[in-house]
Amino acid sequence: MKKSGDKAQPPPMQNVEIALKVIDHLSAMTGYWNTDLICQFSNNAYSHWFGKSKEQMRGIYMRDALGPIFEKNLAHIQAVLRGELQIFEREVVIPDGSIRHSLMTYTPDIVDGKVCGFFVHVADVTPLKKVEFELAAAKEAAATVAEQELNTLKQTNATLERLGAIGQDITAQLDTSVVCRSLYRHVAGLLETSSFSVLLMDDSSLSLHPALHMESDQEREHNSIELADSVHPYSICVRELRDICMDIPPDHASDFSPAVNIVGTAEKDNNTSLASRDDIRSLLCAPLRVAEHTIGVMALQAHRAQAYGERERLIFKTLCTYGAIALENAFAYQRLQNAQQQLVAQEKMAALGSLVAGVAHELNTPIGNSVLTASTLSEKSVDLATKHREQKLRRSELDLFINQVEQASNLLVHSLESAADLVLSFKQIAVDRTTAQRREFDLRKTCHDLCATIVNQINARQHQLIVDIPDGILLDSYPGPLGQVIMNLINNALLHGFEHVASGKMIISAIALSKDKIQLRLEDNGCGMNEHVMGHIFDPFFTTKMGRGGTGLGLSISYNIVTSILGGKISVYSQPGMGSSFTLDLPRHAPLQ
Incomplete structure (x- = not known):
């Protein structure tokens, strides 16, 4: 007896019809093949796939239905007949000529441990494949773009590095x-x-x-x-x-x-x-x-x-x-460079003026003595001649005159020889200063001749200049530029080192370090300098007396002359209150210019 709320159950036959109807309306393709590979069932989608009706599909041999695909699927067919589930993809050309992509599932029908046939389920995944292909293409395009951008970035970095260099x-x-x-x-x-x-x-x-x-x-x-x-x-x-x-x-x-x-x-x-x-x-x-x-x-x-x-x-x-x-x-x-050349020219003119003043000062003494002696001798000669004409000349007066003439002659010879030596020294120095002529020279004589031009000026300031160089140190170099360096160092001591020193002393010394090198040193007992000044003393335009006689180029020029023309090195050591020492390490044979 039916109870209230119980649902009516369709008869079994009606259930089968409903199931078949549902299967026929599925978009997925479904079929059943027996072990002889004869189609026992196919839904509408499966039949349509092969371009046949359901009646035409029933009883068809699988090779005839699949055509060329049969050989491709044969391994999966054999495997499912052994009871193995098969899932695989296949690209199929359907009768209308279009290409479809399908996901195939072969499920074995096993009854009492025996394979009686197999179910086929084919899902058309063509839209999914299209999306997959589009995604792959997009991914490939993105990778190409990324690679291009990376290459562009690499090229840009390489270009930037090259531009930096x-x-x-x-x-x-x-x-x-x-x-x-x-x-x-x-x-x-x-x-x-x-x-x-x-x-x-x-x-x-x-x-x-x-x-x-x-x-x-x-x-x-x-x-x-x-x-x-x-x-x-x-x-x-x-x-x-x-x-x-x-x-x-x-x-x-x-x-x-x-x-x-x-x-x-x-x-x-x-x-x-x-x-x-x-x-x-x-x-x-x-x-x-x-x-x-x-x-x-x-x-x-x-x-x-x-x-x-x-x-x-x-x-x-x-x-x-x-x-x-x-x-x-x-x-x-x-x-x-133009400003430096102008300053160098000005400094050379100042040095030339100093040289001319030195020449005048040094020649004044011997020439003055000669003029005085000659004028005195002239007066004595006139007086003697007058007495001789008047016949009042005594023998003792003649002897005295002869003695005075002899003394005056000796004094004249000595004074004029001194003047000649000074002129010779001045001439050599002037030639050396105005030309960078290379020649062989004795270091002691060159320094002595150089110092002779200014020694009286130095002595007049109550300072001393001592040349302590042994004979026989011969150089094949440029005496003019070397003399300019020595004069710059002397002037530096006079202007800076002895500014507050009443009685200063400068010593120029030299030793032979080897057969190829010598060392020349100029020392003074002046006020010295601190580390800051010493660290910049060879810099162009560096001076502690800007506007008070210092151009800041003297020692810079000296540094360039020593390191380039003379092919040597120059260094300085100093302490405040302890004086300064400039050391020149020079080759005996200067490099060729």
Whole structure:
């Protein structure tokens, strides 16, 4: 008896029909094959897959149904007949010619331990495969992009490293011409370069004058460009302080090729090269600027249109920055050299004035003595002649006159010989100072002759100068520059060391260190110097008496002479209140200049 709420159960046959109906409406393909590989059942989807009806599928042999796929699936068929579950993918061309991707499942039908057949379940995974392929393609594209970006990054890093090295090379130069040629070499190595130009602002800031212009690796002359030119890109670039990148129309190529001719070539040869400029298609220029100061423009031209992209412009602007810094440094160095040459010339003139004063002072004594003796002898001669005419001359007076003449003659000879020796010394010193002539000389004699020119001035200041050098130290070197060094060291002691010393002493000594080297030393008992002063004493323009007679170049020049012309070394040792000692280690044979 049915109870309230009980559901009605369909008869078994109706359940089977319902199940078959459900299976027929599945999108997945389902079928059953017996062990003889004869189809026992297929749903609508499975039948449609093969382009057949359910009735046509029932009883069909599997090889006939699958066609070429049968051989591909044979291993799985044999395995499922052994009772092994098989799951695999297969790409199938269906009767309408389209390609479908399927996931196949072969499930063995085992009854009482015996395989009676197998169920086939085929899921069409074509949409999933499409998504999978699209994802794989996207992944591959992303990997390609990532690889390209990585390569770009590597190239950028390599370029930056190369630009850093290039910057060091360019900014290390201190000559304008060398800087420009270095810029050309590096620009041509990084960018397409048919022509290259560096034009610098003139002193009036009204025009751009060429510093270097290269075409096809040949240097050419270049026209100046007025800054007021409203058409030319170089003048616009400088006036508006911006880089210009442009393509040049074929009929205007010659307007942007202002080269005059190849340096050192004939005009007839130039005509051919001018025609080749008509194929210029790209131009890139940027101002050369340091801080707020514009010094010129750098420009490139190429035969190919659109030769300069964003990367090339960035590289070019970086090189322009390096070039501007290097050129500004070169200008500053040239100004420094000019100032130093002027100061050196002034110091040489001061030294020459000191030498002339020394010559006058040293010659004054022997010549003065000679004049006095000669005038006295002249008066005695007149007096003797008068007495002789008047016949009043006594024998004793004649003997006295003869004795006085003999003494005066000796004094005149001695004074004039002294003057001649001094003139000879002055002459040698003057020649040595004004020329860097190499010769063999005796160190003691050279130092003695040098000191003879100023010893009286030193003595007049209550100071002493002692030369303690043994005979026989011969040098094949440059006595003039060596004398300039010794004079600078002496003047340094007089000006700085003895400023507060009433009675100072300087000693010039030398010893032979070996058959190839000697050591020359100048010591004084002056006020000495502290470590700070001693650490900068050879620096150009360093002086503790700026504006009070010191230029700061004397010892710097001495250092350069010793280390370059004489091929030696110079060092100093000093302590406050303990005097100073300058040591020169010199080769007997100076290097050839």
